[in-house]
Amino acid sequence: MKRRNFLRLSFFLAFLIFVFPLQSQERYRKSPPFPEPLDELKFPKIESFALSNGLGVTVARREGLPLLSLQLVIMAGESHSPEKFPGLATFTAKMMTKGAMELSSSRIEEIIESIGGNLSVSTFLDYSVFTFSFLEEYLDEALEVLSKMILLPTFPRREMDNEKRTLFYELRRKGNDPEFIAQNQLFRILFRDHPYLKGAFTEEPIKNISHRDVLAFYDQYYVPNNAHLVLVGNLNLPTAVRKVSHYLNTWKNKKIESQFIPIPEPSKNEKICLVDLPQAEDSTIYIGNVIFPKKSQDFFPFIVLNQVLGGTTNSRLFMNLRESKGYAYFAFSEINLFKRSGVFLIKAKVRPEVVNSSVRECFREIEKIIKEEITSFEIEQAKSYLIGNFPLQIETFESFCSRIAEAQAFALGNEFWNNYYENIMLINSEKVFEIAQKYPLLTPVIIIVADKAKIMEHLIDFKEIEIYNSRGELQYIQKIGVDE
Amino acid sequence: MVKLYHSKYKIFKSLLIIRITLLFLIIFSAQAQTQKDLPFPIYHFQLKNGLQVILSEDNSLPIVSVVIAYDVGSINEQQGKTGLAYLMENLMFQGSKNVSRMQHILYINRIGGTLNAITSEEKTIFLQTVPSNQLALVLWLESDRMKYLEIKESNVERVKDSLIEEIQHRKTSDPYLESSFAFDTLIYPNFAYSHPVIGSREDLREITIEDIKDFYSTYYVPNNAVLCVVGNIERKRTEELIRKYFESIPKGKEIPSSPSLEAAQKKSASETFEDSIASLPGFHLGYGVIPKHSGEFYSLSILNYVLLRGKSSRLHKRLFKRERIVFDYSGGIEKRKDFVAFKLFVLCNNEIMVERSLRAILSEFNRLKSTHLSESELTKSKNMFKVDYIRQYATSLERALFLTDAYLTHGTMDHLVSELNRYLEVSAIDIIGVINRYFTSDRRILLKIKIK
Numbered sequence: 001m002k003r004r005n006f007l008r009l010s011f012f013l014a015f016l017i018f019v020f021p022l023q024s025q026e027r028y029r030k031s032p033p034f035p036e037p038l039d040e041l042k043f044p045k046i047e048s049f050a051l052s053n054g055l056g057v058t059v060a061r062r063e064g065l066p067l068l069s070l071q072l073v074i075m076a077g078e079s080h081s082p083e084k085f086p087g088l089a090t091f092t093a094k095m096m097t098k099g100a101m102e103l104s105s106s107r108i109e110e111i112i113e114s115i116g117g118n119l120s121v122s123t124f125l126d127y128s129v130f131t132f133s134f135l136e137e138y139l140d141e142a143l144e145v146l147s148k149m150i151l152l153p154t155f156p157r158r159e160m161d162n163e164k165r166t167l168f169y170e171l172r173r174k175g176n177d178p179e180f181i182a183q184n185q186l187f188r189i190l191f192r193d194h195p196y197l198k199g200a201f202t203e204e205p206i207k208n209i210s211h212r213d214v215l216a217f218y219d220q221y222y223v224p225n226n227a228h229l230v231l232v233g234n235l236n237l238p239t240a241v242r243k244v245s246h247y248l249n250t251w252k253n254k255k256i257e258s259q260f261i262p263i264p265e266p267s268k269n270e271k272i273c274l275v276d277l278p279q280a281e282d283s284t285i286y287i288g289n290v291i292f293p294k295k296s297q298d299f300f301p302f303i304v305l306n307q308v309l310g311g312t313t314n315s316r317l318f319m320n321l322r323e324s325k326g327y328a329y330f331a332f333s334e335i336n337l338f339k340r341s342g343v344f345l346i347k348a349k350v351r352p353e354v355v356n357s358s359v360r361e362c363f364r365e366i367e368k369i370i371k372e373e374i375t376s377f378e379i380e381q382a383k384s385y386l387i388g389n390f391p392l393q394i395e396t397f398e399s400f401c402s403r404i405a406e407a408q409a410f411a412l413g414n415e416f417w418n419n420y421y422e423n424i425m426l427i428n429s430e431k432v433f434e435i436a437q438k439y440p441l442l443t444p445v446i447i448i449v450a451d452k453a454k455i456m457e458h459l460i461d462f463k464e465i466e467i468y469n470s471r472g473e474l475q476y477i478q479k480i481g482v483d484e
Numbered sequence: 485m486v487k488l489y490h491s492k493y494k495i496f497k498s499l500l501i502i503r504i505t506l507l508f509l510i511i512f513s514a515q516a517q518t519q520k521d522l523p524f525p526i527y528h529f530q531l532k533n534g535l536q537v538i539l540s541e542d543n544s545l546p547i548v549s550v551v552i553a554y555d556v557g558s559i560n561e562q563q564g565k566t567g568l569a570y571l572m573e574n575l576m577f578q579g580s581k582n583v584s585r586m587q588h589i590l591y592i593n594r595i596g597g598t599l600n601a602i603t604s605e606e607k608t609i610f611l612q613t614v615p616s617n618q619l620a621l622v623l624w625l626e627s628d629r630m631k632y633l634e635i636k637e638s639n640v641e642r643v644k645d646s647l648i649e650e651i652q653h654r655k656t657s658d659p660y661l662e663s664s665f666a667f668d669t670l671i672y673p674n675f676a677y678s679h680p681v682i683g684s685r686e687d688l689r690e691i692t693i694e695d696i697k698d699f700y701s702t703y704y705v706p707n708n709a710v711l712c713v714v715g716n717i718e719r720k721r722t723e724e725l726i727r728k729y730f731e732s733i734p735k736g737k738e739i740p741s742s743p744s745l746e747a748a749q750k751k752s753a754s755e756t757f758e759d760s761i762a763s764l765p766g767f768h769l770g771y772g773v774i775p776k777h778s779g780e781f782y783s784l785s786i787l788n789y790v791l792l793r794g795k796s797s798r799l800h801k802r803l804f805k806r807e808r809i810v811f812d813y814s815g816g817i818e819k820r821k822d823f824v825a826f827k828l829f830v831l832c833n834n835e836i837m838v839e840r841s842l843r844a845i846l847s848e849f850n851r852l853k854s855t856h857l858s859e860s861e862l863t864k865s866k867n868m869f870k871v872d873y874i875r876q877y878a879t880s881l882e883r884a885l886f887l888t889d890a891y892l893t894h895g896t897m898d899h900l901v902s903e904l905n906r907y908l909e910v911s912a913i914d915i916i917g918v919i920n921r922y923f924t925s926d927r928r929i930l931l932k933i934k935i936k
Contacts, residue, residue, distance in 0.1 A: 028728070029582050029628060032591065033620035039546040039716060064523055064544065065874055106805065110796040114864040116871035135867060314593055381594060388596025388615040391545040395879045 041391060041421050046404060046414040047237045051245050053253045054225025058414070059240045060232045060404055062397055068139060068233035069397035071405040072130040072146065076221035079125050079195040079261055082213075086201035091167060091209055092217045093121045093128040098159035101152035103145075105159050111145045125199045126339040127409045133398055136233055143247040150222060151251050155214050164206055171203035178277060178284040178449040179347070181470050185275050186286045188472050189445045190343060194264045202471055225253040228408045232401040261340045266290035270443045273466045274459075276452040276475070282329065283355040283450035287362055288345030291439050294337040294410040300423045301435040302335065302344070307382035308374055308432070309333045309365060310346060314385075316365050317346065325361065327354040339410055344441070352454040356461055359446060366441050373433045386424050524883065526897055527719060533735040534707025537726055538887050538897070540714040542880055548616040548715030551884040552626050555710070555892055556703035557606040558681040559742055559821065567683015568691055570603040571643060572699055576610065577601075578639040581632035585639065588625050595621070603681055605820045606742075607892055613881045616716035620725050626711075627729035630704060635696055648685050659762040663933050664829065667768035670753045671825050671929045676743035705736025712888045715880040745774060745822055754930045764811055765838050766831035768931040769845065773824045773922045782907045783914040784824060784922075788817050789865035790857065790915065791848070792828070793872075796864065798848050803830075809841045826923070838932065853920050857912040866908050873904055 310333025597614035672678035
């Protein structure tokens with residue numbers, strides 16, 4: 001008996017010896033390999049210097065490409081536009097490239113293209129930024145044309161009319177986009193009576209902007225002590241300072257009357273607004289509330305929270321509303337942060353008949369974040385996403401330049417992005433749980449952009465709904481099921 | 485974060501470094517010398533099964549891009565089976581032996597990476613960028629679907645349905661798509677080159693599971709693929725990993741050759757396309773070219789910048805600024821294997837404007853044919869070209885795509901050292917030469933869009 005067993009065993013062993021090598025070759029294919037240790041993110045040195053006229057200059061060295069990326073930040077955003085001309089900051093920034101002493105707008109375009117350049121302008125709530133990239137051998141030419149545009153703009157009337165028309169139609173076109181409407185409406189409600197309200201400007205006031213308004217805005221804010229220039233590429237701080245100073249030291253500084261921007265209060269009661277967009281096929285939901293400004297201790301725990309809740313297609317909102325319930329085309333959450341405040345929002349595009357259930361599910365997910373501590377597995381997964389994805393966001397010179405400019409505009413310090421990895425690593429379940437309690441996430445403003453006729457009957461959870469048109473004007477307040 | 489290696493591994497590693505360095509010294513000394521002018525290193529080797537491997541290190545950020553390109557596209561499709569290449573690309577996400585359906589995407593997303601796939605007329609590319617410590621994961625995923633893709637009836641049907649929906653969606657969201665397909669059949673020399681990558685609804689329905697299995701086993705094999713890894717990598721370790729995951733994939737049969745262009749004739753056409761959904765009239769205008777040598781392609785590329793790249797280009801100034809006769813236009817040169825098409829697509833507010841802009845464009849061509857191109861205009865065009873050329877390798881992913889494309893097009897990357905200079909050496913005479921030779925009425929293809 002024993003012997004037979006042994007025999008069998010030896011057969012088995014022989015069989016193993018024969019088969020095992022074949023199997024073992026492929027065994028590593030069965031499951032995903034473990035990651036190796038992650039290399040440190042070596043951030044290039046970021047150095048700053050201030051010229052005698054107050055203009056800040058920051059340089060970060062990046063090698064490998066014969067290109068330079070430049071950003072000029074002017075601390076004049078939509079919050080600085082006058083009350084009667086929301087949009088003036090945007091319009092003025094656009095006009096800066098449309099004519100300078102001796103240079104027509106066509107000539108400016110030609111000069112920029114001659115140096116392999118590309119120039120664009122964006123305006124945010126707190127600042128405007130000129131983004132200019134070009135071949136590195138033309139730094140002088142680039143600074144020369146930039147200095148002419150910034151120091152000696154002519155704001156030609158014909159170009160102003162052109163630009164007004166362009167901006168007007170651009171805004172009108174965007175005015176049909178449900179997401180644009182929803183975001184603007186959310187900001188209008190959250191920032192009512194606040195300078196940030198001007199960020200949600202519409203096309204109508206653009207028509208009335210005069211040459212004088214643009215000139216006055218330019219005079220007030222386009223001064224070197226209100227500006228910062230960032231350069232990224234293969235150059236050092238002394239060279240950059242010398243060249244920038246050569247072209248921009250005649251830019252006269254001036255005392256600017258800093259405008260006090262109060263800190264807006266978050267919404268304390270849940271409120272729902274329906275923006276009627278007849279013929280809209282789907283319903284767009286935005287749910288948001290005021291949180292903290294860009295410079296804040298709460299930034300890191302909150303971005304981890306956001307990641308778990310709705311940062312990607314693997315996050316809770318997307319998994320619930322799209323993958324599990326099949327309500328939504330998409331469902332995400334995001335954070336928009338500014339100098340004095342910020343907004344946390346959930347956005348989803350859903351089928352009209354499930355709009356009520358979708359809002360309910362969004363609230364359920366927020367509640368879960370507030371009431372139950374997130375497992376450390378989920379926290380670690382969110383962190384590994386944030387850490388893994390970050391270098392992808394700063395890969396091009398332009399995107400890296402934007403990050404530095406942003407850190408300057410919000411006075412975050414040159415070390416901010418350098419410490420990004422470490423700061424994320426420090427976040428754990430308790431810190432996220434703590435931050436979830438701190439802000440009134442459960443009393444947000446709810447915006448729904450949809451065809452009213454399609455969805456009104458489905459909105460059964462709400463007693464009082466404010467009805468708006470797509471330009472943000474209140475039409476009436478609908479009360480449902482209130483007997484007394 | 486500190487790098488922690490197991491000590492045993494470390495010793496093993498340093499031994500290997502010596503061996504591999506020696507090997508590299510022998511094999512790559514010639515290559516390394518000739519390629520020192522490129523702003524990045526290139527290492528190229530071939531596995532026994534024919535897989536071409538290209539590595540390029542860049543340690544500025546802890547990321548790595550992995551691109552796998554299969555040398556097959558819609559050009560290789562048979563009549564009646566259009567859309568097969570694109571269908572195949574989509575099936576690559578439907579699961580393989582050790583990776584279930586759509587898990588590939590989930591794995592990459594979860595670690596903060598990005599991924600995509602592209603099917604063109606000439607090639608099919610799978611690409612991803614991830615944190616560099618996750619390189620093995622991507623190689624594991626890519627090798628599994630190269631070796632063991634699971635082609636199941638249920639997945640095929642699901643993908644077919646979504647592709648048919650996509651065709652429908654593209655047609656309704658772009659009213660000019662049908663006319664551009666019609667234009668391609670006029671400008672390209674034969675069916676293989678001219679039919680759309682997305683295929684047709686009827687053909688997709690006809691494609692059988694056998695067709696797909698046959699296509700997969702013919703083209704999705706190591707001897708028809710290029711694997712390119714760019715980023716924060718250690719060459720030796722990367723090569724090890726690549727061998728581990730790819731070397732055991734069996735070599736495929738000999739790859740059938742692509743349809744040739746030898747029979748292509750010079751042709752011209754002037755036709756009208758009745759469009760039932762478009763709201764504005766316009767036209768497609770183009771010229772088909774088979775360049776005699778690469779120098780002509782370089783000249784055509786710079787000509788493209790003189791004519792229509794940027795706001796100070798000839799056509800932009802004439803059509804938009806001076807005469808204001810077009811509503812919108814786009815165009816450029818398009819290369820499918822050895823055939824180059826120069827294409828323009830113009831939309832106008834009405835039929836009168838259509839005629840006027842057509843005349844304006846032809847007169848700009850004529851002006852360039854007969855008058856001198858100034859040095860400053862040429863320099864401007866070349867500088868714009870140079871920036872765009874450099875941007876082709878600005879990120880790790882872009883560089884991986886750039887190298888893959890260079891290899892697939894030329895079978896080597898040796899030309900890259902001098903390629904940019906070859907473009908920048910194009911003279912005004914060269915440009916006048918190609919526009920006179922190729923932008924002629926007996927090559928002109930015109931398709932006017934009439935709205936119903």
